Amino acid sequence: MGQGVQRVEDQRFLRGGGRYVDDVALGPDTLHAAVLRSPHAHARIVDIDVSDVLDVEGVHAVYTYDDLTGPMAEPLPLLIPHPALTHGRTQYALAKDEVNYVGEAIAFVVADDRYVAEDAVSRIRVDYEFLPPVVGVEAARAARHLVHDDVPGNVGARLEQNVGDAPAAIAQAPHRLELDLTIERSACMPMEGRGTVARWDPDINRLQVWTSTQSSTGVRAAVAVKLGLDLGQVDVVTPDVGGGFGVKINHPWPEELLVPMAARALGRTVKFTEDRREHFISSAHERGQVQHIEVGFDDDGRLLGLDVEFWHDHGAYTPYGLIVPIITSTQLLGPYKPQNYRVVFESLYTNTVMVTPYRGAGRPQGCYAMERTMDAIATYLGKDRADVRAVNFIQPDEFPYDQGLIFQDGRELEYDSGDYPASLEKIKKLIGWDEFPAYKAELAAQGRTVGIGLACYVEGTGVGPYEGAHVHIETSGKVKVATGLTTQGQGHATVFAQLVADELGCSFEDVEVVTGDTRRMPYAVGTFASRAAVMSGSAIHLAARRAREKVLTIAAEALEADEQDLEIVDGVVSVKGSPGTSIDLGTVSVLSNPLRYAFDEKSRAATQFSIGDPGKPPVAEDEEPGLEGKDFYSPERATFASGMHAVIVETDPLTAEIRILKYAVVHDCGHLINPMIVEGQIHGGVAQGVGGALYERMAYDESGQLLNASFMDFLMPYVTEIPDGIDIDHLETPSPLNPLGIKGAGEAGVIPSAAVFAAAIEDAEGLPITAMPISPSELFHLRQEHSS
C-alpha cells in the first residue's frame, strides 16, 4: 500500500487482449440486435407496422411492446424509491402507446448481423400523433404542456431540508445577496457505449449474460425478475468495460432485458452493441439545473444563513430516483458551516433523455452554487476570496461534524475527518495565490488579461450498503480474489492485489483479482460514488485477514510452532528468527483440505493416511475445508474526501478565447493505495471538468431534437484543450471509518470545475459569470451586454 505499482491489467490491454463486451461471442453463430428509436420527443404511437421486416433475409425476430409478456410488459424498475418522489415514472423496455424522448426504444430486431438488423429497423413503419414537447427547465416549470398527463406541473418530486431557520437568519444578517445560476447538461461519454450479450443454455436451463455495466448483481436481479427466472439460473459477467463514469450504473437498460429475452426465445446467442449516436440519444445525461441562492453574512463574510432553491431537469423518466438532486442539495455545503440552511428542489420532467449520475453526480452543481456564493460575498465585501472561505471552514478539531442533513444513502451527512485549512494553505502555495495580483498587473501591462479562481469541495465517498470479498489460496500458492463490484478502468486488479499482498504476505505477482462476475461473488452492489477502494478494498483487506488467520493456524500445527512466532513473507510462512523452519502457502493450502484421493505429488500430503489426528474429525467443527477467507464490509455511513482546485486562465481581448495557464489540485482521500492510480483519476476528472466547463453541452432544440449527437459536434476535449500539466498535491487525512483509513478518489477531479472556471473568468473579465459552460462566443456576447 502506498506504492505506485504498475498495473497488471495493462499487459492485456496493451497487446490488444482486452475483452470488452463486443469482443465476446465472435463468429457467425451470434445474432445481432438493432433498436428502432423514436425520432420524436413527444408523441402517441398510433400504429406500428412490422410486416415488411420479416421479409428481409437474415432477420430472425422483431419485437414491439405487444410481444412483451408478464413482468417484461411492466415498466422498468424505479431503482431507488424515495418518499418525496411522489410522481416517479419509468419507461417500458419497448414503448407502450407513447414516446417521451428522441431515442426511446420502440422496436427490437434480431438478425444475422448488425447491418441486416439496421436494414430491417428502417423498414418498420410507425404512425405517430404528435404531442407538444417540453424542453428545458423553464418550459418544465411553466408547465404549459405536460410530459406525463398524470404528473401535474411536470414535478416528479419536491424535497426540502432545513437546518435552523435560514430565512429568518438571512433577514437579520448585516449583509444579504441573491444569485441566479444555471448549469447545462453534459454526459459521461465513455469511449465504449453500452452493450449486452446473452446465451441461453437449454441443457442446464441457465442464462449467461455479459454486459457493460457498473452493477453485475443489479442486472442479474433485474433479468431474473423480468424474465421470470430464479436468480440461480442467471449469471452476469462484466467483462472489461471501456469507461463508465456513471451512465452504466443505471440498469437494466431496455437492451439488458431484451437481449436475454431474445436469446432464450431464439435459442441463439444474441448481441447488442450501442453505437455512438444511440449513446447520445438513449443513454443518460446529467448536470442541468437552475439555481436561486439567497445568503446572509457578517462583515467577515461568515455565513449566517443560506437559502437555496433549485430546479433539476431529470429528463423523461426517473429510474435512478432523486440521487442526483439529493447529492446537490447536501454536498453543496462543501467544507463550510452555514449556521442556518434551507434547501428545496423540484425535480422536473422534460421530453429529453433521462438524467442519472455522471461522475460527480450532482456535486459539481452543488459546488458551483456554493463557490459562486463565496466569490460573490468576497466581491461584495472587497475581501480576499480565500479568506472568506477560510472563516467558514469546519475546523480540524470539529470532526466528526454533523451537517444536520440526510444524505443520498438515507443516513446523516456526518463528515468523518478532514483538514480544510491545511488544504487551503497548500492550494494557495501551489497556484501562487498570494503572488497573483503582481502577476496579473505585470501581464496587464503587456495588454494581457488573466484571472484566478479557487473552488473547494467535500465528497461523500464509499456509500453502502456493503461489498464483499473472497480470497482463495490455491495449492499452487496462487491467490485468487473475487469481489462483486465491477471495473471500468480504475485498476482494481492492481490495487486490490496490493492490499492482499500486504495483508497476506504473499507476492503481489501471485494475486489474481476478478471483479463483476456473479458466479464468483454473488453479493455486491456496484461501482459508483467513488466507493470501490473504500468498500471492496476494505472487504478484501478483511477477507485476506481471515485467510491469513487460517494460514497461521494450519502452519503453526505443521511447523509445531506458536502462531505468534510466525511470519509470512513472499508466500512463505516461517518461524521468526528461524527461517529454515518454514512452509509455503501452497503447501498450507494442501493441508487445509483433507483428502481421500491424491491427484498429484503435492496432494499426497493431505490424504487420510498422511495427516490428521485420528481422534478428531478431519475438519474441525467450526472450520471449513480449503484455504479461503471471505468477509463483507458495511460501514455505518460514507467517508468524506475533500479537495481544492485553482486555475489561472487568460482570456483573449479580441476573440474571447479562454486559455488555461495553470491548473492546481490539492486532494485528500485519506491514505493512498496507489498514488499513480489516484493521480490518474484526478487527471481524468480534471479533463472531464474542463470539457464540462468550457466545451460540452447537450444542444437540444425546442422540439427536443439533440442537435449535436456526434463526436463531430459534441466538443469532447482532445489533448489540445487540456492543460499541459496539472499540479497535484496530496493531504492524507485518514478516515476513522474503515480499516485502511481510505476515502474515495474517483469523482473528485471533476467536482469543482464549473465553479473554478467561472471564478477565474469572472476575475479576468470583471463581469459576473452565472451560466456554465461558457464558450468564447458566449463570453464575447457577455462583454457586449456588459459594456452596453
Added chain:
Amino acid sequence: MEELHDVRLTVNGTTYEIRVPARRLLSDALRHDLGLTGTHVGCEHGVCGACTILVDGDPMRACLMFAVSAVDHELTTVEGLTRPDGSLGPVQQAFAECHGLQCGFCTPGFLTTITAGLRDNPDPTHDEARDMIAGNLCRCTGYQNIVRAVERAAALKAGTAS
C-alpha cells in the same frame, strides 16, 4: 441476396481470406471476421480514433474504410505492435510505465498513431508529442500520462531511456 466479395487482407504479416459484402467496414471485418478485437470502435464516424490502424504504415481510421478497399495494403493493428517474442514494443512499454491508460478502450488507437508518429519524428519536442496525439480521444486519462508515454517511447526507441 446481398452480393459478397472475396477479400484478401494482409494483417500483421498474415494473409486472411474472407467473403464479405461491399459495405462491410474494415473495422468490423478485423474484429468480427478475423477475430482481431484489439481494434476498437468508439464512434464509427472517424472522430475518436479508437479504431486507428496502420495502412502501409500510415495511421487510418478503420471505421472509415471498407474491407474491400483494404485489399493490396499491409495492415497493422495493435496486435502487431507486440514483438515476435511476445514482449511489449516500445510504445506499449512506455504506456505501461507511464500509466498511459485506464479503461484501455482508446489505447490501441493511440498506440498505432504514436508508432507511426515516432517513425516520422523519432525525437519529438514536448509540443510535438502533444500534437502527435491530438487526433485521438481519451475520456479516462486527461492525456497527461499519454503525452509522457510518447516522450518515454521516444527515449526507449532511441535507447536513451534511463
